[in-house]
Amino acid sequence: MTKVFVNIGLSLDGYLAPEGMTLEHWAEPGYKDWGAKWGGLMAWLISQQVMREKLKFGPGGETGPVNDMVRRTFERIGANIMGKRMFEQGEASWPEEAPFHTPVFVLTHEPRDPWVRPGGTTFHFVNDGPERALELAREAAGTRDIRIAGGADAIQQYLNLGAVDELEIALAPVLFGGGRRLFEHLSEPGPQFRIDRVLDGTAATHLRYVRP
Numbered sequence: 399m400t401k402v403f404v405n406i407g408l409s410l411d412g413y414l415a416p417e418g419m420t421l422e423h424w425a426e427p428g429y430k431d432w433g434a435k436w437g438g439l440m441a442w443l444i445s446q447q448v449m450r451e452k453l454k455f456g457p458g459g460e461t462g463p464v465n466d467m468v469r470r471t472f473e474r475i476g477a478n479i480m481g482k483r484m485f486e487q488g489e490a491s492w493p494e495e496a497p498f499h500t501p502v503f504v505l506t507h508e509p510r511d512p513w514v515r516p517g518g519t520t521f522h523f524v525n526d527g528p529e530r531a532l533e534l535a536r537e538a539a540g541t542r543d544i545r546i547a548g549g550a551d552a553i554q555q556y557l558n559l560g561a562v563d564e565l566e567i568a569l570a571p572v573l574f575g576g577g578r579r580l581f582e583h584l585s586e587p588g589p590q591f592r593i594d595r596v597l598d599g600t601a602a603t604h605l606r607y608v609r610p
């Protein structure tokens with residue numbers, strides 16, 4: 399059965415992105431120190447061998463249980479869904495071969511033709527809401543799973559729809575003090591999860607929650 403899962407990095411104080419990390423300040427990582435804060439959040443991931451390979455950073459990188467977990471995560475994804483703000487930042491920074499290698503459905507109000515990248519990533523722009531994007535992602539994913547990639551706005555909508563089967567959080571020991579909060583705008587009663595797995599890493603604790 400195809401699963402819908404969230405897989406993100408989170409600061410200790412619950413932020414998905416630091417204040418100042420917007421397209422407007424993309425060329426100024428010193429603005430409110432967003433570049434260093436983001437680097438601290440993602441340090442665990444960038445150092446994994448499988449991620450270095452995906453981002454074409456060259457050989458090397460950590461191997462071990464966290465690297466194996468990241469590799470399995472990539473292997474299980476048949477389609478990604480993301481919000482327009484995450485997409486726009488990626489458009490400005492991903493390599494030509496965007497690191498998804500699946501169809502990606504972008505929630506947006508802006509109509510746009512599909513954007514095909516080398517290496518199997520095609521971005522489809524969906525103007526008919528999160529349920530339609532999920533329908534399209536299910537068709538595209540086949541027997542594989544669907545990742546809600548972010549950002550906060552997109553994830554909150556899928557949590558509110560009750561569509562998220564698994565929540566995977568890499569909790570990094572960094573404090574942002576402000577930014578894009580993950581857990582807000584949730585309707586009551588909120589989604590229910592139980593702890594499925596905790597994996598210690600050197601730069602993040604990897605938490606996995608599933609439906610009870």
Ligand SMILES: NC(=O)c1ccc[n+]([C@@H]2O[C@H](COP(=O)([O-])OP(=O)(O)OC[C@H]3O[C@@H](n4cnc5c(N)ncnc54)[C@H](OP(=O)(O)O)[C@@H]3O)[C@@H](O)[C@H]2O)c1
Pocket residue numbers: 405406407408413414415419420439480481482483484485487505506507508524525526527528547548549550551552553555578
């Ligand atoms: N820590 C992590 O692991 C992680 C993962 C992913 C992203 N992020 C970060 O999260 C931040 C972005 O998150 P965010 O919450 O600001 O934005 P987001 O969820 O990426 O995108 C929100 C935008 O998507 C469009 N949208 C969302 N729902 C829609 C709907 N139902 N119908 C039509 N359009 C819809 C709207 O844009 P339009 O109205 O302009 O179309 C909306 O402003 C970025 O800084 C990103 O780097 C962090």
